[in-house]
Structure formats: C-alpha cells, structure tokens
Amino acid sequence: MHLQLDGGRSHVWQHGQIVPPDAALMPQMRFDRVYSQSDLPGLENRRLPLRALKCDAGPAGYAVLAVQRAGKEFRAVDGLQLSDLSPHLGQALSVWRDLMRERAQATLDRQIASDLGGGWVILGLAGNVQDMAPQVAILLAELPGVTLGPNGWIEFADPGIALDFRHAVTMAQEGREPPVPVTLSRDPSAEMILSSRILAEEQVLVGLIRHLRQGRSLSVERVAAHFDISRSEARLAILLCDGLSLQDAAAELGWTIETARSGSKRIFARMGISGQPAILRRVLTSAVWLG
Template structure:
C-alpha cells in the first residue's frame, strides 16, 4: 500500500519492487500487474524485458484461475512461457497479474505461489489507490493553502503545538511577532496577544467554547482564529491562520494574459489591488502621475470596472492566485 518510510517520498511507487520480488520467488524473467475498468487499462506496472504480456480481453478469463500460455482464450501462444491470474475488484473492474519466462516453463509450485496472492492483491491494490487519492487531495489542499496564505495548527489543552500544516509553519516563520519555540509552544512578542491566545485555548477546550480572533503579527499581517475540533472524541483547540496576500507576488505575465492587459497595465493593476494610491503607484513604478492616471483608465476599461475598489475586488476574487 506504500505506507513504509521509503514510500513517503514524492510520487513513490512500490509496485515495481513488489513485482521484482514476485519474479524472484517464481523464477520469472518479467512480471506485470494491470487494472482494467470497463475494457480500458487504468494502471499497469511491469518489470523485465520484454514485459510479461497481459491478455487484451480480460472478460474471457475466468476469475481466480491461473492460465498458461497454452490455454489463454482467444490468444495465440507468444514467445516464452506465461502464467496469468485475474481477479475482480470494483464493479466493472478487474486486476490481472502475469509472469513470464523465456527459457523454460514454470513449475507447478510457481503457479501455486501466484494463486496464493489472490486473497491479498485486490485488497492491497484497492488500499493503494485510496491512499494515492488521499495523497493527491492532500497535495492539492497544501497548494491552495500556501497560495491563499492560510494554515492550521492543532494544540493541546495547555497550548502546545500537536501538529501544524506546512503552510502554517511558513506563515509563523515569516511573521515578526511570533515564533515556534523548541518545546513546541508559540512564543509571542506581544504580551497581550499571548494572553488572548491562552484564553482562546482554554475557551476552545470547553464544549461550549466560541471562536476567538487574535492578531498575531503586524509585519507581515497575520491573524489566527482559535476554535475547536473533535480529536479522539475530545474537543481539541484548532488554530486557523490567515496571512497577508500581496498581489505583487502573482507573476505579472500571468495577470496580463488572464485579463488581457499589457505588462504596464498589469503592474499597475497589481499595485492598485495591494491598496496603492495612484500617486504611490506612480512613484513605485517611476512614472509621472499623469502616466499613472492614463494607464489606470486603460486598466478600468479592459477590466470593465469603474474604480480602484472594483480592481481590488476583481483581483482578490479571481483564481489568478493559483497561476
């Protein structure tokens, strides 16, 4: 299922290693596992050259029977010697394992070793797929949280950090008013913020606790809402962090392409979305105020808006942050 330490690397896939072990145990020179749903191959793993062939039509194979190259229905014998096993998975879905030798035929005990995997392969493949899907979902959540400057942290009843997201760790590391101490506790520069945090933790630990908003850092701006979630049947303090998102961090060429702007117009739009006045934006870009005013009119026309507030709303509500 890929649950060992070696599988926690990005995009780890242990099925080739499993096939190599299967080939050693059965004396095969090549091995293949494939999954087919409604006649279409969805996953396939192979080791050895040439890869052990998989029958093109699994529907003709009986479940749980080990076939040789001589009795595969509808398939002429190919080069070498083959053993094939098919099993059902989800509705309309089948798995198949094939091992191949080129020099001599398999022994009867080798076919038995293959068939003995039958109770375990469907479960392992189904669990592997679910774990892989959960990892993809978690990676998507991490990406979105990072781009939106959000994160979470779980706390003990005493305020010690039990777990936190990667994005929360980055937000805390970048904030000037807080840091994560060696004992796993948040250390605040502002005594009042620390007092409010401890009070919010105590409130979240009770069943009737209500969320509390804490301003943690001014530079960059960082807020935390402390609420509670259920962990192992008990209310557990949960901190939800929201950092400062600067539109200037979005690639200018992506903004220009998304909103059909020139590069200069995109630069000005991003500054306006960050709250710059036209005078401040002109100074930042090295323009005259007349140039900034003329460009802003072009930006409003291209974006079909009428004011800087409209630009702020459009940029911050768009999906350009994920570009």
C-alpha cells in the same frame, strides 16, 4: 502484478526476478482463469514454472498477477489458492484506486488553501502545537517576531500578541463562541482563530490561519493574461491591490500621477468596473491566486 488502468496508464509492482506476461497480450487473457506457462499467450515455450491470473479491478481497469518459480512445478492446490485470490485482489485494487483519487483530491485542497493563504494548526489543550499544515510551518518560520519553540510552544516577541494568544487559548479551552481572533503579524498580515474540536476522538484546539498574500507574489505576466490588461497596467493593479495609493504606486513605478490615473482608467475599462476599491475586490476575489 501489472495494473492496467483505463486511458492507457499502468502500474507495475515486482519482487525478485520474473519475466511477466507480455502487456500487449494481456487483453487476450480471460478473467479469473489461472494460466500456466504452457497456455499463457506468448509464453508457450518458456521453461520456468509460472502461474498468472487476470482479475477485474472495477472501473479502474484490470490486473494480472504472475508468480514464477525457479525450481519445481506448481501444484494443483497452488493454482486453486491463486484462483481464490481473484475477487479479493480486484476489490483491493478498487479500494487502492479510490484511495489514490482521495489523496489527489486532498492534495488539490491543500494547494488551494495554500494559494489563498489558509492553513491549520492543531494544539493540545494546554496550547502547545501538535501538528500543522506544511504551508503553516513555512509561514510561521517567515513571520517576524514569531518562533516555534522546541516543545511546541508558539512564542511571540511582541508581549501584546503573546497576551492575546494566551487569552484566545483560554477562551477556546472553555469552548467560548465565536472564536477569538489573534493577530499573529501585521506586516505581513496573518491572523488566527482558535476553537475547541474533537478530531479522531481526541479533544484538541484547532487554529485556523489566514495569511493575506501580497499581489507582488504574483507574476506580472500572469496578472496581465488573467485580466486581459497590459503588463504596465498589471503592475499598477498589483500595487493597488497591495494597498498602495495611486500616488504611492506612481512613485514606485516611476510614473507621473497623470500616467497612473490614465492607467487606472484603462484598467477600469478592461475590467468593466469603476473606482480603485473595485480593483481590489476584482483582484482579491478572482482565481488569479490559484494554481
């Protein structure tokens, strides 16, 4: 089957050895007509029995389904059965196209959530992990003092955090609102809120996690281009965004405090803001983290 999409893209699925109709000649074929090897454009001289059907795939484009035999010729009923397939095949391909679009959009949503340090984890009512977003699995593996046991239990090296987590699980089990936050880690910063929800007709506990990404995870070039500042100014903005004071940032960069003050003033002017807190707001609320 050859699926021709609007915009020139195509998909081909094939089983066995078959010489399909020439893709360049497919636009000449009429919809819902069953072609044989003797009247198919470009294949009039082929000897192996073949039947081909072109159907409308809706906004996605069109599809050509070809069936070939190595031996005896097709019967009339075979062509009728192929013709009866046309409306169902077109509908199936439209559904397939919609599903591909939904999956692509879901991938974008997951990427944005990952870029912003967000994710989810699904727990049973007892508090054991049943499933989690891929980025959360990576995060839990990297958080110091946090491990995922073989039976799905989240274990904490810090007894205080372990106690807070069990308290949050108990509150979620009872349906308490608002959800109780749990600090999973302070360095790097990661926090979870737990609530009871119905997912796919099942009562579960859903943990929503926010992990604050460090500005140093961004490239200097990207920050400089995004805010239209120099590379040295971008390095300073990144350190300030990560919570360093102007004096500590200057020390890390090997600058004098006067050089750091001068750089911060240039950043203020380029961003149209004033004050170091404004730099944090401008960077943390920007789209520089995405993609």
